[in-house]
Amino acid sequence: MEYNHQKVEKKWQKHWYENKRFSVTEDLTKPKYYSLVEFPYPSGVGMHVGHIRAYSSLEIVSRKRRMQGYNVLFPIGFDAFGLPTENYAIQTGIHPRQVTDKNIAVFTEQLQATGFSFDFDRVVDTTDEKYYHWTQWIFVQLFKNGLAFRDKTYVNYCPSCKVVLSNEDSQGGKCDRCDTPVVQKEKDVWFLRITNYAERLLEGLKELDTLPRIRIEQENWIGKSTGAHVDFKIKTCETTDTSKSVVDNITVYTTRPDTLFGATFMVIAPEHELLVKHHNQIQNMKDIHVYQEQAKMKTEFERVELAKDKTGVRIDGLVAINPVNQKEIPIFVADYVMIGYGTGAIMAVPGHDTRDYEFAKKFGLDIIEVISGGDISKEAYTDTYEGTLVNSDILNGLCVADAKEKIAQFLEDNKIGQKATNYKMKDWAFNRQRYWGEPIPIIHCPKCGMVPVNEADLPLVLPPMEHFEPGEDGQSPLANNPEFLHTTCPVCGGEATRETDTMPQWAGSSWYFLRYTDPHNDKEFASMDKLKYWLEVDWYNGGMEHVTRHVIYSRFWHQFLYDIGVVPTKEPYKKRTAQGMILGEDGDKMSKSKGNVVNPMEIIKEYGADTLRLYILFIGDYEQSTPWNPNGVKGARRFLDKLARLEEKVSDKPNQNYQTILHKTIKAVDEDIENVKFNTAIAKLMTLINELGKENHINIKDYETVLAITYPFAPHLCEELWQKIGHSEDMVFASWPEYDETKLIETSIELVVSINGKVRDKINITIDMAKDDILQLAKSTEKISELLKNQTIKKEIYVPNKLVNFVI
């Protein structure tokens, strides 16, 4: 007998959501569990199978935790600010507010059609002024603490979207949204000083329960390196001026101070201040200006693309002095040195750095070997942790580690340098020239400068506007709204203008998990009591692609909020997992243009939500990418039909036949869920159901156990079957089964008998048999005795409960 999935699923969804079955209790003495999934961007096309996979993991965990007696917070919301909605609004003339509301309604319906046990009383919407009130409030706190600031820089700019993009949004030199090549543009932009938190962001990773690759990716993103700052004196070197006076000092950053004796030239970035300060002493300033202009025109992407061909200009009129041997070395300007990293100046050691080597070859500069082991006539020897120092005076004969120690001491003693640390991570460009985002709550006053909006005046509401096409030259659409633009200064009361830029999409998602703990609070972003109860998030699942951006950004905000005393924990998340992508049937990423997109709602209609959820988890390892297979869906459905059919065999009579496999399955499913191995958990449930299908009758208590361990995966059907056998309470109130240790032990075992490692026979033994008896039995079987005839046994290996191996 098969079940009617459409009827059954609608029935239970209605029951669950109308009776708020998944709302948390306000009893803050109960043990809590906070499971968090990344909230979706409510796009117009509705849910993707990827969403289902992303939420299914913690859906299983949350349903299980409720049965285990926890007060479970499993919330959902919408990260609804962003470019697609705004672009759609520009195309169609429908206001982003309306588009967003409609999309959220569609998503909500689809989430409920899938039967997710989210607490729909706690939905947050980042575009709701009651929510972004507190996003703005946090920004004001950042500003007051000197962590939000404005600076003039060259920014990545998308000429099509007419917005400034962060490095993250313009990877590969193309706009994240529209693929237009990004250009460089000078702009006054907002930054958040995330670099102040670099060390703590790195430190906090040690506590995070996650896969090594997730940790490593974050570590690489932060990019800590240690080395030294070394001061080089700069002299003039006009041939007529024999005095050669010292005119300046340049500090370089190096991770390899032990190679200082091999530094044969210096390279500075085109933007380096030395070029401004000493333009009078530089004889070829014209050439340098030309080079600077060229460098400015290149986008960061082009600089990288052209990496193979090193360019640069030698500075005539100045030389640097290597502080360890007083040798004069030439100085170059080259764009392979970045002004934003380290000090914007390097000591070049061509013998042991590939970039310096290429540059030295091109410009005919000295290459000195200072670490033995390579062949520097062919290439730079960079694999230098093995070698010994040579041509290095006081360091000669030392290994790299000792040389590093000794030179560090030497630099310090002679006051020419000290140990230093650097991070690749840059400050976070925190503004966009768009309409559909949180207005930055800052007022520009001609007298008082930049002043934050009074906290009592928050939220600073995004004004309703008819036209939100970006202004020319990348101006925010809000600049075209005089009523919004003109205001008075909160400090002096004089005429002032508002900041018209809005925040990037990352803003709203940087603290949403805090709001879930107290979503309707209009006095503060969340009460300390609620935060103390619910934090940290016990388990956070989301996309691998968010591990380096969203996760780091939100950890930064959280650490800052901890510093100002408004959140109780140092870190927001205890455990982080990331689901793999579901690819199209063809193995390619699902995309509209390839036509390989699977619509989850069609699967639900045809096979049911339980089938969809089950299949998506069964498809493969949760943390790996896997292609979609339409036939696999049928297998999931068959399993559910088999489960439904078992009901006919339920009786009061006890049955001992399947006790071992039943208890083994309880144990395995429990462990697999905790270890993110949903695919094998389901496989084991399938095996159990197949076994039970062979029985004539199934004891009702055992049947209840089966329903309980299957419930998190297929809640609609289990709930239905649960009711059918006479329960009036929901399965949320059933308890999670525990396995009986004594029933796991099998009384007889099949033991493998092998000769020289090859399986030759199998014997059945009982678990209480002695080793010698087993060996005797193994030798005596027909096959084995035949094979052992006229052979000497050199060795007998016995692995309890597994095998016997004879070496002949």
Place this chain on the structure above:
RNA sequence: GCCAGUGUGGUGAAAUUGGUAUACACGUUGGAUUCAAAAUCCAAUGGCUUCACGGCCGUGCCGGUUCGACUCCGGCCACUGGUACCA
């Protein structure tokens, strides 16, 4: 280039203190049931070889350690993701 991950049947994939390779599922083939179909149930399903019992080979490639290697070690190759003149 660097960092990480992956590589197992026709397909998605299982298998961790080294111990029966291919669990579970899909597909395929044959059978039962049916007027017929769907659904369901049963059986077979890595390759080569043998009438058969059986034998040999087999987890990307080459080598090593071991009584025994998908698993450990050394050296490669391919694909995927991340990152990149970061000094």
